[in-house]
Amino acid sequence: xxxxxxxxxxxxTEKGKYVELRCDPISGHTALYWYRQSLGQGPEFLIxxxxxxxxxxxxxxxxxxxxxxxxxxxxxxxxxxxxxxDSAVYLCASSLMGTDSYEQYFGPGTRLTVT
Amino acid sequence: xQSVTQLDSHVSVSxxxxxxxxxxxxxxxxxxxxxxxxxxxxxLQLLLKYTxxxxxxxxxxxxxxxxxxxxTSFHLTxxxxxxxxxxxxxxxxxxxxxxxxxxxxxxxxxKVLA
Numbered sequence: 001x002x003x004x005x006x007x008x009x010x011x012x013t014e015k016g017k018y019v020e021l022r023c024d025p026i027s028g029h030t031a032l033y034w035y036r037q038s039l040g041q042g043p044e045f046l047i048x049x050x051x052x053x054x055x056x057x058x059x060x061x062x063x064x065x066x067x068x069x070x071x072x073x074x075x076x077x078x079x080x081x082x083x084x085x086d087s088a089v090y091l092c093a094s095s096l097m098g099t100d101s102y103e104q105y106f107g108p109g110t111r112l113t114v115t
Numbered sequence: 116x117q118s119v120t121q122l123d124s125h126v127s128v129s130x131x132x133x134x135x136x137x138x139x140x141x142x143x144x145x146x147x148x149x150x151x152x153x154x155x156x157x158x159l160q161l162l163l164k165y166t167x168x169x170x171x172x173x174x175x176x177x178x179x180x181x182x183x184x185x186x187t188s189f190h191l192t193x194x195x196x197x198x199x200x201x202x203x204x205x206x207x208x209x210x211x212x213x214x215x216x217x218x219x220x221x222x223x224x225x226k227v228l229a
Contacts, residue, residue, distance in 0.1 A: 003158075033216065042205050042219030043159075056216060091159070095215065103149070104217060106159040 002026065004107035006092050012113045013082055021077040021110045025094030032075050033104060034067055035091040043091055049075060050097065082114045117142045117210040121220035129228045134193040136223045138206035141187065148189045149207040149217070150180055159205070165189065176200070201227045 005024040013019050025032050031050055035043035045059040049069045057067075064082075069075040079086055089111050093104035122137040140146060150162040163174025170182040180191045189206060206220040 031215065035217070035219075040222075042221050043217070045216045045218070048216055059216070093159075093217075097215075103161060103164060104215075105161075106151075108158040 004092055004094050004105055006090075006107040006110050008110060009108065010111045010113075012115060014115055015082060015084060017082050017114075019079050019082055019112065021079075021090050021112070023075045023077070023092030023094075023107060025073065025075070025092070026096075026105055027073075028096065029094035029105075030072070030097045031095040031104075032069060033093045033095070034075070034077050035093065037089045037091055037109070039088070046077070079112075082112075084114045087112055087114045117144075117146070117208055117218050119206050119208045119218055119220040121204075121206050121223050123223050124221065125224045125226065127226040127228060128196045130198055131195050134191070134196045134200065134225065136191040136204050136206075136225065138189045138191065138220060139187050140189060140206070140208045142208055142210045144210050147209040148180075148182060149209065150174065150178070150189075150191050151205045151207060153203045153205065153222075155202070162191070162204075196225075196227045198227050198229065201225055 007022045033048050034046040037043040047067050048056040052072045064080045067077045089109040091109045092107045095104045118141045120139045148165040151159045152162050153159050162178050163172045165172050165182045173179045178193050182189050203222045203224050205222050207217045209217050
């Protein structure tokens, strides 16, 4: 079946601009996660959705970052007034809650470059 | 606080020799532990997972890991390295804290020499 998809695969934007990154999870997965992977680092948690609600947004670095999942499926990560330090690969993952393993399936990521 | 430490940032082995990638974790709860692999320009792929069942876990492509609670370790091994194993490997802890978020190590880059 189809895996997690993310669009765009690459995004180049100028400092100060607004960007939206999209994640399409595996069908039927109720849990959705966003992570950020900076160069040479492991991914870092940003936000977790269970259904439509953000159950844990403790990883969002500041109020320029916001994410939504209005219908409990597709999610959009929104970044306002982008800064060069926001440059990273943004990963989305989904999981079928209620399993015993909490396994997350990752998308290929969106590489964001802020110039 | 939960954390995971990958003890080696780079590991080089010759093709056909054993692989050992080391991981130590810290968790207040009984955690789930995972190893993921990331090939260049590819997404993260699950190698194996530990979720409080058998302590010796077998994964894909001949990899296995042993959960040792007394040592708080979850080292990844493979008896014989293949050129296609060259990649970045991440040890992950998912503490049972209600949100199931992953905490990643900093990664170990495995190089396989011909």
